[in-house]
Amino acid sequence: MIPAILRKNITTRWSTTSRVRYLASVASPIKEAVTSSAFFPDEPTKPNVVTAIPGPASKKIMSRLDKYQDTRSIFFIADFAKSKGNYIVDADGNTLLDVFAQIASIPIGYNNPAFLALSQEPAFQTALANRAALGVNPNIDWVDSVEKAFMAVAPKGMTNVFTVMCGSCANENAFKTAFMYKAAKRRGDRDFNLEELNSCMKNEAPGSPDDMSILSFNQAFHGRLFGSLTATASKAIHKVDIPAFDWPKAPFPQLKYPLEDHKEHNKQVEQAALNQVEFMITTAKKPIAGVVIEPIQSEGGDNHASPEFFRGLQAICQKNDVLFIVDEVQTGVGATGTFWAHEAWQLPTPPDMVTFSKKFQAAGFFLSPRLRPAQAYRLYNTWMGDPVRAMQAAAIVQEIKDKQLLQNVQDVGSYLQENLTEMTKSAPIENIRGQGAFIAFDLPDGKKRDSFLMDMRQRGVNIGGCGDRTVRLRPMLTFQRHHADILLDTMKESFA
């Protein structure tokens, strides 16, 4: 590893990031102490691989499961009861350091004591045994969960939240909200007319408008249902054969990495992208109701853009009365070193909607109160989210605060970024980019990337890919320097 004395102060890419408000009172300079004591005293100290992965026990289960479900995407069968902290144990007893974390879905480590303790609480068990239709009969403590899980970390000014069951549902309901808002504005003060109410029942205009759209970006991933898949453009295999709406895609700026070495070029590329977005918005045949964007395009290859780009994008949206929707399904909940990745942009006013899922366990979106539909039952469904997962979200918020996990992510993120940058001199990796511990790099091609991932898994480190030739690190918030050292050493062995 690079001796501390030689380390430059790279830290996280956006060093002026604001803290989430609930952390303001406990924010403190990064202390070595944060990372020098392990969060999980009883987790394994290193990987231990005893079979090929997947091993015979995994394969046996996969073969049994394959009768019912497609198993071709399965890496290996987990034994979660034996997994701990940052380590996943598989059916064959292999112990892997996990920097993929169930596709970026595990926030605070396997079998975190806070989660296990929550499971014993009577209120939690009540929620489990009595699933509410939250739009009809929320439980007496639902409002507490809303405050502790969502309002505690709500982006400034976004005092409303609509909860649903998954990330795709979150994005689609945000899109619906944008369409309802835009249509209401266009309609002015009048109520729906009969033509609108009758035509929508036949999926016809004007009730089902065919002259509004959501603008998203090339390489974006926003989900796999019909509306969210329309906005997605990361891989053709996700989209081919599925009908889509005629919604446009703008170019996402294709920056050169490392960012600090290509500032002028990247600035020009971003300005060109913004110009194109503005041109598309102002000349669209179908008016754009909302623009949706990921802070870091994740499935699409971990593509970054600067805070200036996002501020410019918001300004264009505001100028043209287009809603600005930030998809934080993968970037949210601490992985970038702030609770929400978009905090790093220092927007002058909050986004219109921010969607979440994955690491938060609960899914949904924040919205400003002005976007709440004037009529009831328009943002609505049977469950409207899961109170059990909202209670877990509240526990995650508390754990992040108690353990200063954002500071940990900032610390380990900068440590990883600088060591990976150093590694580019001796290993075939390039284009190191990251925000906090949400880090990626490229290998020469997809084939080499896939071999690398397989080899790392066999050496005891579980990692995932994205884009065409990218490796994405998605460690949990409990990933520390001593884990980073194992990851880096194993990479060196793999490349050797």
Next chain:
Amino acid sequence: MIPAILRKNITTRWSTTSRVRYLASVASPIKEAVTSSAFFPDEPTKPNVVTAIPGPASKKIMSRLDKYQDTRSIFFIADFAKSKGNYIVDADGNTLLDVFAQIASIPIGYNNPAFLALSQEPAFQTALANRAALGVNPNIDWVDSVEKAFMAVAPKGMTNVFTVMCGSCANENAFKTAFMYKAAKRRGDRDFNLEELNSCMKNEAPGSPDDMSILSFNQAFHGRLFGSLTATASKAIHKVDIPAFDWPKAPFPQLKYPLEDHKEHNKQVEQAALNQVEFMITTAKKPIAGVVIEPIQSEGGDNHASPEFFRGLQAICQKNDVLFIVDEVQTGVGATGTFWAHEAWQLPTPPDMVTFSKKFQAAGFFLSPRLRPAQAYRLYNTWMGDPVRAMQAAAIVQEIKDKQLLQNVQDVGSYLQENLTEMTKSAPIENIRGQGAFIAFDLPDGKKRDSFLMDMRQRGVNIGGCGDRTVRLRPMLTFQRHHADILLDTMKESFA
């Protein structure tokens, strides 16, 4: 109540229904014993209303919650910890007999001991604390859940299941499967070509086909996301202002009730509807990939059709190579007296897909193995369902078996249907229709229906509406004759 001696043998509407296979070994004639002993010895014996509903405590919480979420649809705030069996207790201490059951989502009663016991099991707590990405790292016991929850009740021949997070997700993934299957057939033996792969990334044909559709029915409800909302046509307020695909709606037969008094008329109406469906399928400008239908149109007003109609519909689909998708999100899991409502149709071959959610706690769809996409990652997402809810689904299957709940539903269903039929002579209710305990009736108009629902709630019975003027009964599977007597007596008092 009608003395047993006078009761005609109405039983469930389709008396020749087959049992689900897992019940074959325990199936037995309906015994009085099934219903004469209570499933919950410690549940309240009758409703107890002490305040207006919603009462001051509910209103206080609603007012606090309304800062964050729209509360206009909320009936009252529940106190689930105090609720038991078929009775829901609210924040003000009111105890209501619940025949709405969280919009038909509670299967085996509030705080069922089987659910509470499950919460204590280590495997359950492991699943809670470690949320798997099921397409990457399912736990060693996931295959057991698949077998115990889903395969145990899989419609014959449907040996595959794809799990997701909600009913809308289930239907949309079924639609996607239909499109992928249809496109693959059209393509023949060849792989995707470059034109398809490139065009889909721009939401353009041929990769994003604009010449295929899903046919659904007027008054249908299949969900609220962009694809499922397109197939929905129950209420304009759900659809207005939201872009929809140009997919067609066929007329759902508008039958006269009671069914047994209008057999000839209804037969003609159904044949006309079938003729129209066949005409639409054979002349469609956009070929129909799948037909989706509910066994009983629920949100749309509890509209029934006969087994002959559904068999005819399947035959038309098969003749024209159109997939036949049965949406059992609301009708499934026992409410109609068989595990799946469509068992009553005695189809010569199984449907192509059957979707589920709500009472099953877990959501997804069954499919025949030939519909599994040839390529991996096409039916896929991060979570692919929730192992916790699948374990609950397995517990529900076991509880239905242990307590003979299907027999109970058949028994109490026929009891309710005949008593409601009798009540039409003295009360302003009409059009009694039902399958098992999935029962509805109409009031003269929507205003009277809404007043009736409010009045019943104030008298201690929680009921919901659907359609324009319909009251729908959605009791849990644990609803028994002594509960039915309270419901019927309260209705009489309300009408008096």
